[in-house]
Amino acid sequence: MEDRKDFEKVYTEYWEKLNVFSFKMTQDEQLAQNVVQDVFIDLWERRKEVEIVAMDHYLFRAVKNQIFKNYRMNRMDKTVLEDKFENYLIENLPPADSELADQLYLLLDRLPEKRKEIFLMHKLQEMSIEQIATELSLSKQTVKNQLSLALKQLRSGVKDHAWAGVLSSVLAHLLS
The missing domain is CATH 1.10.10.10 (Winged helix-like DNA-binding domain superfamily/Winged helix DNA-binding domain)
Structure with missing residues (x-):
C-alpha cells in the first residue's frame, strides 16, 4: 500500500469497525478513537516497509496491541481485555474457509x-x-x-x- 488512494480506501473501510472494536475493549470513546488513529498513523508511516497479507488480521491485531500498550502504561489488567477481545471476535468476524x-x-x-x-x-x-x-x-x-x-x-x-x-x-x- 504505497499510494494515498489505497490508504484512504483501507481507512474508509476499517475506521468504523476498528473504532467499535476498540470501544468495546476499552469502554472509553476518546481512548478508542485515539488508539485507532494511532494504528492508522503507524500504518501510513510504515506503509513501504510492512507487507500485509490479511488486512483484517493486521488492523485488528494492531488495535488490540495498541490497547494493551496503553493499558500496560497505566498498569491495568490485561486478562479482562483478552476476554473482551475473544468475545468481540466471536461476535463480529466472519467465518473462515x-x-x-x-x-x-x-x-x-x-x-x-x-x-x-x-x-x-x-x-x-x-x-x-x-x-x-x-x-x-x-x-x-x-x-x-x-x-x-x-x-x-x-x-x-x-x-x-x-x-x-x-x-x-x-x-x-x-x-x-
Whole structure:
C-alpha cells in the first residue's frame, strides 16, 4: 500500500469497525478513537516497509496491541481485555474457509472429554459458567480454567494458519 488512494480506501473501510472494536475493549470513546488513529498513523508511516497479507488480521491485531500498550502504561489488567477481545471476535468476524472449519472439528475431537463437554455447553448451549458449574457439580473456577485450556489448545492447533484469532469466529459460526 504505497499510494494515498489505497490508504484512504483501507481507512474508509476499517475506521468504523476498528473504532467499535476498540470501544468495546476499552469502554472509553476518546481512548478508542485515539488508539485507532494511532494504528492508522503507524500504518501510513510504515506503509513501504510492512507487507500485509490479511488486512483484517493486521488492523485488528494492531488495535488490540495498541490497547494493551496503553493499558500496560497505566498498569491495568490485561486478562479482562483478552476476554473482551475473544468475545468481540466471536461476535463480529466472519467465518473462515472450510479447510479451517474441518480442522476445528478435528481439534474439538482431540479435547479431553470433560473439557470438550464444558466448552460445548458454553459455546453451543450458551450456558453461563455458573450454570455449567452447577450442572456438572464443579467449581466456577474449574469451569473457567477448562474453558481457557480448551481455547488455548484449539488456538495452538491452528497456529499454522495465517490468523489464529479467526478460530473464535469460526467456532462461533460452527456452534451457532
